[in-house]
Amino acid sequence: VLVLAACSGGGLVAYADSQSDQPQGPKKKKVVVLGTGWGGTTFLRNLDSKLYDVQVISPRNYFAFTPLLPSVTCGTVEPRSVVEPIRRILEKKGGDFKFWEAECFKIDPAKKKIHCRSNAGTNFDGNGEFLVDYDYLVVAVGARSNTFNTPGVEENCHFLKEVEDAQKIRRSVMDCFEKASLPYLNEEERKKNLHFVIVGGGPTGVEFAAELHDFVTEDLSKLYPSVQHLVKISLIEAADHILTMFDKRITNFAEDKFGRNGIDVKTGYKVVKVAKDAITMQNPAAGDVAVPYGMAVWSTGIGTRPFIVDFMKQIGQANRRVLATDEWLRVRECDDVYAVGDCATINQRRVMEDISEIFRVADKDKSGTLTVKEIQDILEDIYVRYPQVKLYMKSKQMNGIADLIRTGNGDTEKESVELSIEEFKKALSLVDSQVKNLPATAQVAAQQGQYLAKCFNKMEYAEENPEGPIRIRGEGRHRFLPFRYRHLGQFAPLGGEQTAAQLPGDWVSIGHSSQWLWYSVYATKQISWRTRALVISDWGRRFIFGRDSSG
Numbered sequence: 001v002l003v004l005a006a007c008s009g010g011g012l013v014a015y016a017d018s019q020s021d022q023p024q025g026p027k028k029k030k031v032v033v034l035g036t037g038w039g040g041t042t043f044l045r046n047l048d049s050k051l052y053d054v055q056v057i058s059p060r061n062y063f064a065f066t067p068l069l070p071s072v073t074c075g076t077v078e079p080r081s082v083v084e085p086i087r088r089i090l091e092k093k094g095g096d097f098k099f100w101e102a103e104c105f106k107i108d109p110a111k112k113k114i115h116c117r118s119n120a121g122t123n124f125d126g127n128g129e130f131l132v133d134y135d136y137l138v139v140a141v142g143a144r145s146n147t148f149n150t151p152g153v154e155e156n157c158h159f160l161k162e163v164e165d166a167q168k169i170r171r172s173v174m175d176c177f178e179k180a181s182l183p184y185l186n187e188e189e190r191k192k193n194l195h196f197v198i199v200g201g202g203p204t205g206v207e208f209a210a211e212l213h214d215f216v217t218e219d220l221s222k223l224y225p226s227v228q229h230l231v232k233i234s235l236i237e238a239a240d241h242i243l244t245m246f247d248k249r250i251t252n253f254a255e256d257k258f259g260r261n262g263i264d265v266k267t268g269y270k271v272v273k274v275a276k277d278a279i280t281m282q283n284p285a286a287g288d289v290a291v292p293y294g295m296a297v298w299s300t301g302i303g304t305r306p307f308i309v310d311f312m313k314q315i316g317q318a319n320r321r322v323l324a325t326d327e328w329l330r331v332r333e334c335d336d337v338y339a340v341g342d343c344a345t346i347n348q349r350r351v352m353e354d355i356s357e358i359f360r361v362a363d364k365d366k367s368g369t370l371t372v373k374e375i376q377d378i379l380e381d382i383y384v385r386y387p388q389v390k391l392y393m394k395s396k397q398m399n400g401i402a403d404l405i406r407t408g409n410g411d412t413e414k415e416s417v418e419l420s421i422e423e424f425k426k427a428l429s430l431v432d433s434q435v436k437n438l439p440a441t442a443q444v445a446a447q448q449g450q451y452l453a454k455c456f457n458k459m460e461y462a463e464e465n466p467e468g469p470i471r472i473r474g475e476g477r478h479r480f481l482p483f484r485y486r487h488l489g490q491f492a493p494l495g496g497e498q499t500a501a502q503l504p505g506d507w508v509s510i511g512h513s514s515q516w517l518w519y520s521v522y523a524t525k526q527i528s529w530r531t532r533a534l535v536i537s538d539w540g541r542r543f544i545f546g547r548d549s550s551g
């Protein structure tokens with residue numbers, strides 16, 4: 001219900017009050033969720049909706065299955081098949097949910113309010129703005145595309161982040177082919193129109209290049225026989241290789257395959273300017289090169305949304321690039337605000353900050369020294385709080401003392417070795433170099449959403465039972481285990497019904513069998529039976545009839 005309230009500036013501002021129409025009972029805490037992407041939706045689906053009064057705010061009233069967006073760009077999968085209305089997801093869950101289609105443009109952590117704006121406009125002020133109170137705020141707004149301030153990108157390139165982007169790319173590809181086929185063009189102009197440039201050799205850029213290549217060779221070559229030999233696809237990457245986040249074997253395979261397919265992979269080139277009809281890139285050896293193009297897709301890097309930058313300034317995180325949370329996904333220096341997914345990173349606690357505290361807790365007999373046995377006894381607890389220690393213990397570049405801690409298990413002679421605090425520090429001195437930021441993936445966002453929902457579901461219990469399983473920390477007792485990411489592997493579809501898969505334990509598989517694994521995983525991961533049926537029927541339709549080329 002919208003009611004009006006006087007805001008501090010004296011003017012009237014609309015207020016979204018979701019409780020005024022509810023029967024009076026014990027008042028539930030208000031949870032406000034920003035965003036209906038991977039993080040927000042997974043949080044909502046796992047939240048016990050009886051416990052809270054939940055309001056969801058997002059400029060899009062649907063969840064989008066982003067891993068299939070590259071398939072939407074070429075009509076392999078229809079846009080409708082990769083989205084699920086958020087109201088349908090919430091309705092299925094039942095409980096107290098409200099959804100407002102609007103975007104948050106300011107967070108006010110001091111007053112625990114957020115400022116929202118609907119693009120529908122017209123309320124009494126005519127500006128579509130309203131305020132929402134929260135007890136707990138879950139920020140899951142994702143990231144924006146990053147142009148790194150490269151001139152002309154915003155105006156001339158397509159991005160590939162949203163469903164609309166994928167639809168626009170699809171129309172643009174068809175436009176390029178139709179333009180190139182017009183009777184009054186010379187060869188040069190036709191070539192220009194059929195030069196497709198992809199900037200960024202990460203998973204999205206690579207998958208799009210592969211999709212486009214398949215679309216051109218499997219479908220468009222039959223429909224545009226007179227121009228198909230003029231088509232060129234270029235993939236530009238500033239680093240030395242594409243798919244750098246994958247195993248070397250996958251990178252090599254992808255580069256070779258693209259080479260055979262005639263996709264021009266330009267590594268070591270940095271795009272410095274995008275004009276209306278030429279794209280300029282830089283290479284230490286070649287200098288500046290300007291190439292004419294028909295369509296360009298910018299798929300390199302993500303950045304922080306402006307209102308999050310503003311929020312970071314308010315809470316003393318102005319010197320950071322990305323919003324920082326602790327390992328419990330609580331925004332640092334800000335009570336009752338949580339963040340999941342691409343909009344935040346976990347600021348992993350360093351062992352060295354807490355080393356004296358760890359030493360003190362481990363030294364059960366208060367002797368002022370630690371035996372190897374004493375360290376081993378709390379090692380599991382340390383692993384939970386500081387996952388970098390576990391990574392370090394598995395790595396090969398350990399120093400002698402750390403090696404002793406690892407290997408001395410059950411060996412009474414080794415176990416009784418005494419370490420001073422200085423030696424203990426030295427043993428763990430390299431541990432913090434193992435701290436890694438989690439990647440900006442749906443997998444991370446979804447696991448974080450799920451984790452946070454579980455914490456919310458147990459919040460009341462935890463408040464009544466403040467003792468938790470964690471004993472080592474530098475900042476008081478915590479009631480929940482910190483968030484831990486479980487990497488389940490990742491795919492890189494490379495076109496021609498071939499996919500590279502990298503599963504945990506560095507298990508790599510490339511080829512047609514992985515493509516089938518990809519189909520089955522992505523069918524399984526669908527958010528509803530409806531989208532699952534749609535996606536599978538799109539795939540079937542494509543196998544039988546090919547992709548649709550109208551647009």
Ligand code: FAD
Nearest residue numbers: 035036037038039066067104141142341342440441442443
């Ligand atoms: P998003 O899913 O981006 O959700 C953000 C939500 O916030 C959206 O609903 C948005 O509308 C909303 N929002 C934005 N601004 C505001 C505002 N001001 N106020 C309120 N709401 C707002 N990851 C994988 O693991 N595997 C893949 O195969 C994969 N493929 C990808 C392919 C493409 C083309 C893209 C773009 C991404 C892919 N990813 C993949 C990455 C994955 O999509 C992201 O990591 C994931 O979406 C992050 O989830 P999120 O909830 O943080 O953000």
Ligand code: MG
Nearest residue numbers: 037039040140
């Ligand atoms: Mg989200």
Ligand code: MG
Nearest residue numbers: 037038064066
């Ligand atoms: Mg999403």
Ligand code: MG
Nearest residue numbers: 341342344345
């Ligand atoms: Mg993140």
Ligand code: MG
Nearest residue numbers: 363367369370
């Ligand atoms: Mg001791």
